[in-house]
Amino acid sequence: MATQKHEPIPEDMYKEHILELYKSPSNFGTLKNPNHEATEYNSVCGDEVTVQLYVKDGIVKDIKFSGSGCVISIVASSLLTEKIKGQKVSDVKILKGEEVLKLLKIKLNPARVKCALLSLDAVKGALK
Amino acid sequence: MNLNNETAKTLKRDFPIFKNNPGLVYLDNAATSQRPKQVIRAISNFYEKENANPGRSTHRLAEKSMEAFNEARKTIAKFIGANPEEVVFTKNATESLNLLSYTILPLVKSGKNEILLTEMEHHSNLVPWQQLAKRQGFKLKFVKIKPDFTLDYDDLKQKLTNKTAIFAFTYISNVLGTVNDVRFLTRLAKQKRAITIIDAAQAVQHLKVDIKEIGCDFLVFSSHKMLGPTGIGILYGRKELLEKLRPFNFGGGMIKRVSWHDSEFKNTMEKFEAGTQNIGEAIAFAEAVKYIEKIGIENIQKCEKELTAYALKKLKEVPGIRIYNPGEQKSSSLVSFSLSGIHPHDIAELLNKEKIAIRAGHQCAMPLMERLKVQGGVCRASFSFYNTFEDIDKLTKVLKDIQQRFK
Numbered sequence: 449m450a451t452q453k454h455e456p457i458p459e460d461m462y463k464e465h466i467l468e469l470y471k472s473p474s475n476f477g478t479l480k481n482p483n484h485e486a487t488e489y490n491s492v493c494g495d496e497v498t499v500q501l502y503v504k505d506g507i508v509k510d511i512k513f514s515g516s517g518c519v520i521s522i523v524a525s526s527l528l529t530e531k532i533k534g535q536k537v538s539d540v541k542i543l544k545g546e547e548v549l550k551l552l553k554i555k556l557n558p559a560r561v562k563c564a565l566l567s568l569d570a571v572k573g574a575l576k
Numbered sequence: 577m578n579l580n581n582e583t584a585k586t587l588k589r590d591f592p593i594f595k596n597n598p599g600l601v602y603l604d605n606a607a608t609s610q611r612p613k614q615v616i617r618a619i620s621n622f623y624e625k626e627n628a629n630p631g632r633s634t635h636r637l638a639e640k641s642m643e644a645f646n647e648a649r650k651t652i653a654k655f656i657g658a659n660p661e662e663v664v665f666t667k668n669a670t671e672s673l674n675l676l677s678y679t680i681l682p683l684v685k686s687g688k689n690e691i692l693l694t695e696m697e698h699h700s701n702l703v704p705w706q707q708l709a710k711r712q713g714f715k716l717k718f719v720k721i722k723p724d725f726t727l728d729y730d731d732l733k734q735k736l737t738n739k740t741a742i743f744a745f746t747y748i749s750n751v752l753g754t755v756n757d758v759r760f761l762t763r764l765a766k767q768k769r770a771i772t773i774i775d776a777a778q779a780v781q782h783l784k785v786d787i788k789e790i791g792c793d794f795l796v797f798s799s800h801k802m803l804g805p806t807g808i809g810i811l812y813g814r815k816e817l818l819e820k821l822r823p824f825n826f827g828g829g830m831i832k833r834v835s836w837h838d839s840e841f842k843n844t845m846e847k848f849e850a851g852t853q854n855i856g857e858a859i860a861f862a863e864a865v866k867y868i869e870k871i872g873i874e875n876i877q878k879c880e881k882e883l884t885a886y887a888l889k890k891l892k893e894v895p896g897i898r899i900y901n902p903g904e905q906k907s908s909s910l911v912s913f914s915l916s917g918i919h920p921h922d923i924a925e926l927l928n929k930e931k932i933a934i935r936a937g938h939q940c941a942m943p944l945m946e947r948l949k950v951q952g953g954v955c956r957a958s959f960s961f962y963n964t965f966e967d968i969d970k971l972t973k974v975l976k977d978i979q980q981r982f983k
Contacts, residue, residue, distance in 0.1 A: 461925060462981070492937055495919075495952050516951035518919035563921070 461554055462519065470519045473526035475533070477512045486573035488566050490521070495563070497525055499570040506537050513567055520552070520560050525567035527551040532571065541575055543568065579871065579879035581964050587871070588962045592616065601932040601967045606750055606778060606910050606958035608800045611864070615803055618863040622856040629852055631829055645855050648862035649845075655865045656795070656812060657786040664811040664818070664845040665853055669777040670700040672796035672811035673744075675848065676773060677704035679821045680742065681712070683771055683793075688741035692770070694719040694727055694756075695947055696749040699940045701775040705744055714741065721947065725752045725902040732764065740770040747779035751939045751956065752900055753884070753907035755783070762792045771817075777801055781868065781960075782908050783877045793817055799857070804864035808857040811848070818844050825850040876961045880909035883959045883968065887911050890972040891957075895979055900954060910958035912939070915975065918982050920955045923975070930974045932967075934958075 482500035489496050497515040501508055511533050513525045528548055532540045545565050549556065556564060579587075588594050590612040593602070602610060622644070628635065630642035646660070653663040666672045691705045695718045709716040717735045720728040736743060743765040748755050758774055765772045772792040779785055781802035787795055794817070798809040813821070823830055823841055827850035832840040841847040868876065885904040888911060891897055896916040901907050915923060924936035937953040938945045945953055957971060 462922070467981070516919075518921040518952065520922075557925070560921070560925070 461556065461560070463554060466519060466523050466552070466554060469523045469526055473522050475512050475526060475529035476514065476522075478514055479510055479512050482512075484574040486570045486576075487515070488570040488573060490517075490562055490566055492559075492562065495521055495566065497521060497566050497570050499525075499529075499567055499574055501571070501574055503537055503575075508532050508535050508537060508540060511571075513570070517566065518560075518563055520556065521563040521566050524548055524552060524564040528567050528571065537575055540571060543571075579875045579961055581966075584879070584962055584964050590614065590867075591962060594962075597931070599931045601930075601970055603957040603959065603963065603967065603971060604933045604935050605960040605963075606801070606956065607935050608806070609781065609803050609960055610962070611803055611805070612867050614867055615805065615860045615864045618860040619805060619856050622859050627856070630855060641855055644859050645853065648858040651862040651865050652810060653812075655785075655869070656780065656810075657788045658812050659815065661844045662812055662815050662818065664813065664848045665858055666796075666809045666811050666848075667807060667854075668798040668800070668809035669775060669796040670798075670809075672794075672809055673701055673773070673775065674704045675811060675824045676794060676796075677708045679824050680708075680771065682820050682822065683817060684741040685769060688739055688770075689713070690715045690717060690737065690739040690741060692717045692719065692735055692740050692743045694745045695721045696727070696752055696754060696944060697744075697746055697941070698750050698775065698777070699942070700777075701744055701746060701773075702943070705742065715739075719745075721752075721944075725749075725900060726754050726906060727756055727761075732761070736764055736768050736770065738768055740765070740768050742773060743770045744773040744775070746775040746777075747785070748776075748782065748908040750778050750910075751912050751941050751944055751954065752902060753910040753912070754902045755779075755906060755908050758790050758792065762790055766791070778908060778910075781876075782873075782880060784873050787812055799861040799864065802864055803867055804861040805857040808854045808861050815844060818848075821848075823847045823850065827851045829853070871961065879961045880959055883963055883965070884909045884911065886965055887957060887959065887968045887971075890968050891975070893972060894975045897975070900948060909960070910956055912954045912956045914950055914954050915979055915982075918978065920953050923955050923978060926978045926981075927971070927974055930970070932971055932974060934971075 479500040482502055484501040487496055487498040495517045497513055499513045502510040511529045513529055548568050591610045592613055593610045626640050628637035628641045630645045649660045649663055653660040691709050691714050720731040722728045747758050762772045774792045774795040776785055776795050776797045780797045793814055795812040800806040830842055830847045830850040832842055888904055898914050900912040920936035935956045
């Protein structure tokens with residue numbers, strides 16, 4: 449059977465901007481000289497994300513993330529790291545989950561919220 | 577009854593879930609099966625017409641419910657070739673294994689201090705033994721899996737020694753589908769005088785399980801994976817072994833006599849059943865067994881084998897698929913797979929949008945996922961006799977669409 453287009457998959461969560469970002473996420477990789485680091489796990493799927501930060505004078509100067517994850521967790525990590533790069537640590541520490549969810553601009557199933565917030569948990573763990 | 581793709585469609589009508597969820601393609605039977613109306617009715621029938629506490633009160637209804645409860649035990653015991661007094665009602669297979677892990681020490685022969693498991697165990701047949709090993713200072717060993725997803729018998733022969741106190745293994749892997757030669761494994765273990773415990777949670781609903789033929793010491797399974805209600809399962813134990821174990825829970829129903837400072841307990845299965853039992857569920861569980869027997873377990877096995885063979889053939893058409901299965905001859909009715917570059921949860925989510933239910937993730941076997949070198953787990957499609965070739969066609973088609981989208 450050829451892989452022609454059948455009826456399209458309804459895709460609230462898998463819109464084009466999300467899939468594009470998944471294929472080439474920002475800030476994916478590791479830092480040479482991080483001074484904060486933490487790894488978070490999602491016990492449902494066994495995913496893990498490691499976040500490394502370089503903080504100087506109370507500012508997040510650089511940040512990278514690595515690990516494996518679903519579309520939602522990778523895209524959320526990408527958007528989150530973009531958002532907090534250059535921000536004050538004191539602001540990052542009080543960043544709310546809802547703000548990360550807003551960055552995604554899609555409606556998430558309850559089961560996937562944990563995926564979206566994995567990197568935020570890691571960032572907060574690293575800055576503890 | 578000879579099962580085929582057409583009879584599957586007729587049998588599907590016995591399962592109200594499909595009427596209430598039109599278009600549902602349910603391929604998550606290894607997580608929990610669906611229930612036929614006969615089972616659902618048995619529960620409401622009991623609570624509407626016969627409900628009373630068996631074994632305590634002596635009025636008409638209590639006697640009636642006692643009779644039904646006993647009958648249920650007989651039906652389930654006969655299903656696996658056991659005597660009723662060898663069949664203990666528990667919450668599920670997990671609780672049966674936990675019960676054993678907490679009570680088994682009197683059966684461990686002196687000088688033995690090793691527990692042997694396999695690399696294909698579900699967490700429920702791993703963590704209880706791991707924790708017992710920690711408590712007792714026992715050594716924990718795992719029989720390796722070969723690249724063809726079957727057990728490495730050479731590795732087994734090395735690891736099964738005179739020190740092996742317990743050998744606990746799964747009948748069928750919930751991830752790989754591999755059917756283990758449990759008679760052979762039991763025989764090897766007996767030669768080393770090890771206690772044999774079989775996790776049959778993925779087996780009883782798919783093939784004929786006869787404990788006398790296997791010769792094992794203990795065997796556990798859950799009702800909810802075999803068309804029965806949740807919250808009830810079985811611990812089978814050989815009579816002379818159950819008699820040697822101490823009770824796990826204490827309370828009503830399991831005692832002969834109680835004084836302020838001492839108690840005498842009932843023997844065999846009843847001493848493990850403290851408190852009012854899951855009576856309605858036990859009766860409905862027996863109804864599930866009768867439903868399976870009516871169709872015939874051999875017929876079910878044959879039909880599911882055809883489904884599995886078809887699925888293995890069709891799924892190979894999906895570009896970038898990796899299949900974790902020993903092949904139709906050695907597999908039960910499930911196929912685990914992954915698609916390169918796509919996370920299992922994304923696959924499950926996109927299948928879900930097309931009303932296809934599968935399991936994605938670590939499948940309650942995290943160490944095995946590490947062994948298979950898969951991050952984020954795998955996807956698992958698991959079949960029952962009410963599935964059809966069309967279900968598998970739809971799964972294959974949507975997987976191809978997903979693969980296309982992620983290109």
